[in-house]
Amino acid sequence: MNDTKLTDSASSKLAPKPLVFSGMRPTGRLHLGNYFGALKNWVGLQEKYPCYFCVVDWHMLTTGYENTSSLKDNIREMVLDWLAAGLDPEKCVIFKQSDVSEHAELALLLGMTTPLSWLENNPTWKEQLQELSKTKEELRTFGFLGYPVLQAADILLYNANKVPVGQDQLPHIELSREIVRRFNSFFPDTFVEPEALLTWSPKVPGTDGRKMSKSYGNTIQILETEDSLKEKIRSLYTDPTRIKSTDPGHPEPCAENPPGCSAFSLHNIYAGEDFVKQRKSDCRAGKIGCVACKKDLLAEMAGPFAQFRERRNQISLNPESVSDILKSGAKKAKTAASETMARVRRAMNLV
Ligand code: SF4
Known part of the structure:
Protein backbone atom coordinates (compact mmCIF):
# COMPACT_ATOMS: atom_id res chain seq x y z
CA MET A 1 0.00 0.00 0.00
CA ASN A 2 1.22 3.53 -0.69
CA ASP A 3 2.52 5.61 2.20
CA THR A 4 0.78 8.71 3.52
CA LYS A 5 2.39 11.83 2.05
CA LEU A 6 2.06 14.93 4.23
CA THR A 7 2.97 18.52 3.54
CA ASP A 8 2.47 21.39 6.00
CA SER A 9 1.28 24.74 4.62
CA ALA A 10 2.73 28.09 5.75
CA SER A 11 3.16 28.38 9.51
CA SER A 12 1.22 30.80 11.68
CA LYS A 13 3.01 33.34 13.82
CA LEU A 14 0.77 32.52 16.78
CA ALA A 15 1.03 28.78 16.35
CA PRO A 16 1.59 26.86 19.58
CA LYS A 17 2.42 23.14 19.63
CA PRO A 18 1.03 21.33 16.58
CA LEU A 19 -2.38 19.82 17.26
CA VAL A 20 -4.72 18.06 14.84
CA PHE A 21 -8.51 18.29 14.68
CA SER A 22 -10.70 16.49 12.20
CA GLY A 23 -14.32 15.38 12.09
CA MET A 24 -16.51 12.98 10.17
CA ARG A 25 -20.28 13.01 9.70
CA PRO A 26 -21.82 9.83 11.12
CA THR A 27 -23.07 8.06 8.01
CA GLY A 28 -22.83 4.53 9.46
CA ARG A 29 -20.50 1.86 8.12
CA LEU A 30 -17.52 3.21 6.23
CA HIS A 31 -16.37 2.36 2.73
CA LEU A 32 -12.99 2.50 1.02
CA GLY A 33 -13.66 6.07 -0.14
CA ASN A 34 -14.00 7.16 3.51
CA TYR A 35 -10.98 5.10 4.52
CA PHE A 36 -8.55 6.44 1.91
CA GLY A 37 -10.14 9.91 1.98
CA ALA A 38 -9.54 10.48 5.70
CA LEU A 39 -9.32 7.57 8.09
CA LYS A 40 -6.07 6.05 6.90
CA ASN A 41 -4.40 9.45 7.31
CA TRP A 42 -5.86 9.86 10.80
CA VAL A 43 -4.34 6.52 11.86
CA GLY A 44 -0.92 7.82 10.79
CA LEU A 45 -1.41 11.26 12.36
CA GLN A 46 -2.21 9.86 15.82
CA GLU A 47 1.42 8.64 15.93
CA LYS A 48 2.84 12.11 15.17
CA TYR A 49 0.60 14.72 16.83
CA PRO A 50 -1.91 15.18 19.64
CA CYS A 51 -5.18 14.54 17.79
CA TYR A 52 -8.89 15.18 18.35
CA PHE A 53 -11.17 13.10 16.12
CA CYS A 54 -14.80 14.11 16.36
CA VAL A 55 -18.08 12.50 15.34
CA VAL A 56 -19.73 15.66 14.01
CA ASP A 57 -23.36 14.69 14.60
CA TRP A 58 -24.60 18.30 14.53
CA HIS A 59 -23.15 18.67 11.04
CA MET A 60 -25.17 15.60 10.05
CA LEU A 61 -28.32 17.51 11.06
CA THR A 62 -27.51 20.43 8.75
CA THR A 63 -28.68 18.34 5.79
CA GLY A 64 -30.37 15.36 7.50
CA TYR A 65 -32.65 16.92 10.10
CA GLU A 66 -35.88 15.40 8.80
CA ASN A 67 -35.20 11.85 9.97
CA THR A 68 -32.77 11.10 12.80
CA SER A 69 -34.01 7.59 13.60
CA SER A 70 -30.76 5.88 12.52
CA LEU A 71 -28.38 8.51 13.95
CA LYS A 72 -27.44 6.61 17.12
CA ASP A 73 -26.78 3.36 15.25
CA ASN A 74 -24.78 5.18 12.59
CA ILE A 75 -22.57 6.82 15.23
CA ARG A 76 -21.87 3.47 16.87
CA GLU A 77 -21.15 1.72 13.57
CA MET A 78 -18.84 4.48 12.42
CA VAL A 79 -16.82 4.57 15.64
CA LEU A 80 -16.47 0.77 15.50
CA ASP A 81 -15.09 1.17 11.99
CA TRP A 82 -12.67 3.88 13.18
CA LEU A 83 -11.35 1.45 15.78
CA ALA A 84 -11.23 -1.42 13.29
CA ALA A 85 -9.15 0.77 10.98
CA GLY A 86 -6.63 1.38 13.77
CA LEU A 87 -7.61 4.53 15.66
CA ASP A 88 -6.51 4.03 19.24
CA PRO A 89 -8.26 5.92 22.09
CA GLU A 90 -5.01 5.67 24.07
CA LYS A 91 -3.27 7.75 21.37
CA CYS A 92 -5.97 10.23 20.35
CA VAL A 93 -9.17 11.80 21.68
CA ILE A 94 -12.29 10.28 20.10
CA PHE A 95 -15.51 12.09 20.96
CA LYS A 96 -18.93 13.25 19.81
CA GLN A 97 -19.59 16.91 18.99
CA SER A 98 -22.99 17.09 20.74
CA ASP A 99 -21.37 15.88 24.01
CA VAL A 100 -19.37 19.13 24.16
CA SER A 101 -21.86 22.02 24.19
CA GLU A 102 -19.04 24.57 23.84
CA LEU A 108 -22.96 31.38 18.10
CA LEU A 109 -20.25 33.91 19.04
CA LEU A 110 -18.32 33.50 15.77
CA GLY A 111 -21.64 33.98 13.97
CA MET A 112 -21.87 37.49 15.43
CA THR A 113 -18.83 38.65 13.44
CA THR A 114 -19.13 36.54 10.27
CA PRO A 115 -20.72 38.45 7.38
CA LEU A 116 -23.72 36.69 5.82
CA SER A 117 -22.33 37.28 2.29
CA TRP A 118 -19.33 35.00 3.05
CA LEU A 119 -21.73 32.14 3.74
CA GLU A 120 -24.04 32.89 0.83
CA ASN A 121 -21.06 32.95 -1.55
CA ASN A 122 -19.63 29.67 -0.25
CA PRO A 123 -19.37 27.56 -3.46
CA THR A 124 -19.74 24.25 -1.58
CA TRP A 125 -23.01 25.41 -0.03
CA LYS A 126 -24.32 26.52 -3.42
CA GLU A 127 -23.34 23.22 -5.08
CA GLN A 128 -24.79 21.06 -2.33
CA LEU A 129 -27.95 23.12 -2.22
CA GLN A 130 -28.47 22.42 -5.91
CA GLU A 131 -27.54 18.75 -5.66
CA LEU A 132 -29.44 17.86 -2.47
CA SER A 133 -32.54 19.95 -3.21
CA LYS A 134 -33.58 17.29 -5.75
CA THR A 135 -34.17 14.71 -3.02
CA LYS A 136 -34.43 16.60 0.27
CA GLU A 137 -36.85 18.72 2.22
CA GLU A 138 -36.27 22.49 2.52
CA LEU A 139 -32.50 23.07 2.65
CA ARG A 140 -32.40 26.86 2.79
CA THR A 141 -32.05 26.62 6.55
CA PHE A 142 -30.09 28.76 8.98
CA ALA A 152 -14.57 26.93 12.39
CA ALA A 153 -15.79 26.59 16.00
CA ASP A 154 -14.95 22.85 15.97
CA ILE A 155 -11.36 23.58 15.03
CA LEU A 156 -10.81 26.69 17.16
CA LEU A 157 -12.08 25.20 20.41
CA TYR A 158 -8.99 22.98 20.56
CA ASN A 159 -6.56 25.58 19.16
CA ALA A 160 -5.99 23.06 16.42
CA ASN A 161 -3.47 24.46 13.98
CA ARG A 182 -12.27 38.92 11.31
CA PHE A 183 -12.97 37.80 14.89
CA ASN A 184 -9.38 38.59 15.91
CA SER A 185 -9.71 42.06 14.34
CA PHE A 186 -12.31 42.90 17.00
CA PHE A 187 -10.87 40.73 19.81
CA PRO A 188 -7.11 40.60 19.09
CA ASP A 189 -5.05 37.42 19.36
CA THR A 190 -7.94 35.27 20.57
CA PHE A 191 -7.40 32.46 18.09
CA VAL A 192 -4.65 30.80 16.12
CA GLU A 193 -5.34 30.62 12.39
CA PRO A 194 -5.76 26.96 11.47
CA GLU A 195 -3.53 25.57 8.74
CA ALA A 196 -4.21 22.89 6.21
CA LEU A 197 -2.23 19.70 6.60
CA LEU A 198 -2.32 18.38 3.06
CA THR A 199 -2.84 14.65 3.04
CA TRP A 200 -2.50 12.13 0.25
CA SER A 201 -5.86 10.64 -0.64
CA PRO A 202 -6.21 8.58 -3.80
CA LYS A 203 -9.43 8.68 -5.82
CA VAL A 204 -11.31 5.49 -5.03
CA PRO A 205 -13.56 4.18 -7.79
CA GLY A 206 -16.87 2.49 -7.01
CA THR A 207 -17.73 -0.97 -8.27
CA ASP A 208 -19.45 0.63 -11.29
CA GLY A 209 -16.56 2.89 -12.30
CA ARG A 210 -18.05 6.11 -10.88
CA LYS A 211 -16.75 7.76 -7.71
CA MET A 212 -17.39 5.53 -4.68
CA SER A 213 -20.44 6.88 -2.87
CA LYS A 214 -23.27 5.50 -0.75
CA SER A 215 -25.79 7.37 -2.86
CA TYR A 216 -24.65 5.51 -6.01
CA GLY A 217 -24.88 2.10 -4.25
CA ASN A 218 -21.39 1.22 -5.55
CA THR A 219 -19.37 0.96 -2.34
CA ILE A 220 -16.94 -1.59 -0.93
CA GLN A 221 -17.25 -1.35 2.85
CA ILE A 222 -14.14 -1.76 4.96
CA LEU A 223 -15.91 -4.54 6.86
CA GLU A 224 -16.93 -6.70 3.89
CA THR A 225 -16.94 -10.42 4.67
CA GLU A 226 -14.56 -12.67 2.74
CA ASP A 227 -17.44 -13.77 0.49
CA SER A 228 -18.90 -10.33 -0.13
CA LEU A 229 -15.46 -8.89 -0.92
CA LYS A 230 -14.88 -11.72 -3.40
CA GLU A 231 -18.24 -11.07 -5.05
CA LYS A 232 -17.66 -7.31 -5.27
CA ILE A 233 -14.23 -7.76 -6.83
CA ARG A 234 -15.65 -10.33 -9.24
CA SER A 235 -18.31 -7.89 -10.43
CA LEU A 236 -16.05 -4.79 -10.57
CA TYR A 237 -16.37 -2.59 -13.61
CA THR A 238 -13.59 -3.32 -16.11
CA ASP A 239 -12.78 -2.03 -19.56
CA PRO A 240 -15.94 -2.94 -21.56
CA THR A 241 -14.10 -2.75 -24.88
CA ARG A 242 -12.22 -5.96 -24.03
CA ILE A 243 -14.24 -8.85 -25.40
CA LYS A 244 -11.44 -11.45 -25.47
CA SER A 245 -8.58 -11.61 -22.96
CA THR A 246 -6.16 -10.92 -25.83
CA ASP A 247 -7.87 -7.61 -26.72
CA PRO A 248 -5.75 -4.57 -25.72
CA GLY A 249 -7.14 -3.00 -22.52
CA HIS A 250 -7.35 0.52 -21.05
CA PRO A 251 -5.90 0.29 -17.53
CA GLU A 252 -6.61 3.85 -16.37
CA PRO A 253 -8.97 5.46 -13.84
CA CYS A 254 -12.42 5.40 -15.48
CA ALA A 255 -13.56 8.92 -14.61
CA GLU A 256 -10.47 10.61 -16.02
CA ASN A 257 -9.93 8.44 -19.04
CA PRO A 258 -12.95 6.41 -20.15
CA PRO A 259 -13.50 3.52 -20.62
CA GLY A 260 -10.84 2.82 -17.92
CA CYS A 261 -11.00 0.13 -15.27
CA SER A 262 -11.95 0.16 -11.56
CA ALA A 263 -9.84 -2.94 -10.88
CA PHE A 264 -6.77 -1.16 -12.17
CA SER A 265 -7.39 1.88 -9.95
CA LEU A 266 -7.55 -0.45 -6.95
CA HIS A 267 -4.32 -2.22 -7.98
CA ASN A 268 -2.81 1.26 -8.04
CA ILE A 269 -3.78 1.72 -4.38
CA TYR A 270 -3.01 -1.77 -3.05
CA ALA A 271 -0.11 -3.10 -5.12
CA GLY A 272 3.52 -2.03 -5.37
CA GLU A 273 4.82 0.29 -8.08
CA ASP A 274 6.60 -2.43 -10.08
CA PHE A 275 3.52 -4.65 -10.18
CA VAL A 276 1.33 -1.75 -11.33
CA LYS A 277 3.75 -0.86 -14.11
CA GLN A 278 3.93 -4.44 -15.34
CA ARG A 279 0.15 -4.95 -15.13
CA LYS A 280 -0.45 -1.77 -17.11
CA SER A 281 1.79 -2.93 -19.93
CA ASP A 282 0.40 -6.54 -19.90
CA CYS A 283 -3.18 -5.24 -20.01
CA ARG A 284 -2.43 -2.87 -22.88
CA ALA A 285 -0.73 -5.68 -24.78
CA GLY A 286 -3.62 -8.11 -24.16
CA LYS A 287 -1.34 -10.47 -22.21
CA ILE A 288 -3.59 -10.88 -19.17
CA GLY A 289 -7.31 -11.60 -18.82
CA CYS A 290 -9.60 -9.67 -16.47
CA VAL A 291 -10.55 -12.75 -14.42
CA ALA A 292 -6.91 -13.47 -13.56
CA CYS A 293 -6.25 -9.77 -12.96
CA LYS A 294 -9.11 -9.55 -10.46
CA LYS A 295 -7.86 -12.68 -8.66
CA ASP A 296 -4.56 -10.84 -8.07
CA LEU A 297 -6.48 -7.84 -6.77
CA LEU A 298 -8.43 -9.97 -4.32
CA ALA A 299 -5.16 -11.43 -3.03
CA GLU A 300 -3.79 -7.88 -2.49
CA MET A 301 -6.90 -6.74 -0.62
CA ALA A 302 -7.53 -9.86 1.46
CA GLY A 303 -4.83 -9.12 4.08
CA PRO A 304 -5.88 -5.55 5.00
CA PHE A 305 -9.57 -6.56 5.05
CA ALA A 306 -8.85 -9.54 7.35
CA GLN A 307 -7.07 -7.15 9.72
CA PHE A 308 -10.11 -4.80 9.81
CA ARG A 309 -12.41 -7.74 10.54
CA GLU A 310 -10.19 -9.14 13.28
CA ARG A 311 -9.93 -5.78 15.08
CA ARG A 312 -13.64 -5.15 14.81
CA ASN A 313 -14.47 -8.64 16.18
CA GLN A 314 -12.24 -8.03 19.18
CA ILE A 315 -13.87 -4.68 19.91
CA SER A 316 -17.38 -6.08 19.47
CA LEU A 317 -16.73 -8.51 22.33
CA ASN A 318 -17.27 -5.59 24.71
CA PRO A 319 -20.60 -3.95 23.78
CA GLU A 320 -19.95 -1.01 26.13
CA SER A 321 -16.65 -0.08 24.50
CA VAL A 322 -17.96 2.58 22.08
CA SER A 323 -20.00 4.49 24.66
CA ASP A 324 -17.11 4.31 27.16
CA ILE A 325 -14.64 5.62 24.58
CA LEU A 326 -16.96 8.49 23.58
CA LYS A 327 -17.66 9.37 27.21
CA SER A 328 -14.01 9.47 28.16
CA GLY A 329 -13.11 11.39 24.97
CA ALA A 330 -15.84 13.97 25.66
CA LYS A 331 -14.43 14.54 29.14
CA LYS A 332 -10.97 15.35 27.72
CA ALA A 333 -12.43 17.47 24.91
CA LYS A 334 -14.63 19.38 27.35
CA THR A 335 -11.63 20.29 29.52
CA ALA A 336 -9.81 21.81 26.54
CA ALA A 337 -12.97 23.45 25.14
CA SER A 338 -13.98 25.10 28.40
CA GLU A 339 -10.51 26.67 28.75
CA THR A 340 -10.91 28.18 25.28
CA MET A 341 -14.40 29.44 26.04
CA ALA A 342 -13.24 31.11 29.27
CA ARG A 343 -10.64 32.98 27.17
CA VAL A 344 -13.21 33.93 24.53
CA ARG A 345 -15.74 35.20 27.09
CA ARG A 346 -13.04 37.32 28.72
CA ALA A 347 -11.92 38.71 25.35
CA MET A 348 -15.51 39.69 24.50
CA ASN A 349 -16.16 41.23 27.94
CA LEU A 350 -18.90 38.72 28.64
CA VAL A 351 -17.47 37.98 32.09
S1 SF4 B 1 -6.71 -6.87 -17.31
FE1 SF4 B 1 -6.95 -5.91 -15.33
S2 SF4 B 1 -6.43 -3.77 -15.64
FE2 SF4 B 1 -6.84 -4.64 -17.66
S3 SF4 B 1 -9.00 -4.19 -18.04
FE3 SF4 B 1 -8.88 -6.27 -17.15
S4 SF4 B 1 -9.13 -5.98 -14.94
FE4 SF4 B 1 -8.65 -3.98 -15.84
Missing part, protein backbone atom coordinates in the same frame (compact mmCIF):
# COMPACT_ATOMS: atom_id res chain seq x y z
CA HIS A 103 -19.13 23.84 20.07
CA ALA A 104 -22.58 25.48 19.94
CA GLU A 105 -21.60 28.43 22.12
CA LEU A 106 -18.51 29.24 20.09
CA ALA A 107 -20.40 28.87 16.79
CA GLY A 143 -28.19 25.64 10.12
CA PHE A 144 -27.05 24.56 6.65
CA LEU A 145 -26.05 28.05 5.55
CA GLY A 146 -24.05 28.49 8.77
CA TYR A 147 -22.22 25.15 8.76
CA PRO A 148 -18.81 26.77 7.99
CA VAL A 149 -19.14 28.79 11.22
CA LEU A 150 -19.77 25.61 13.20
CA GLN A 151 -16.83 24.03 11.37
CA LYS A 162 -3.31 21.37 11.75
CA VAL A 163 -6.40 20.35 9.87
CA PRO A 164 -5.91 17.32 7.61
CA VAL A 165 -7.52 17.93 4.21
CA GLY A 166 -7.21 16.90 0.60
CA GLN A 167 -6.38 19.49 -2.06
CA ASP A 168 -10.08 19.93 -2.96
CA GLN A 169 -10.98 20.89 0.62
CA LEU A 170 -8.51 23.78 0.90
CA PRO A 171 -11.25 26.44 0.40
CA HIS A 172 -13.01 25.17 3.57
CA ILE A 173 -9.93 25.92 5.65
CA GLU A 174 -9.55 29.29 3.98
CA LEU A 175 -13.06 30.26 5.09
CA SER A 176 -12.26 29.21 8.68
CA ARG A 177 -9.11 31.35 8.51
CA GLU A 178 -11.12 34.34 7.30
CA ILE A 179 -13.62 33.86 10.13
CA VAL A 180 -10.70 33.84 12.60
CA ARG A 181 -9.05 36.93 11.10
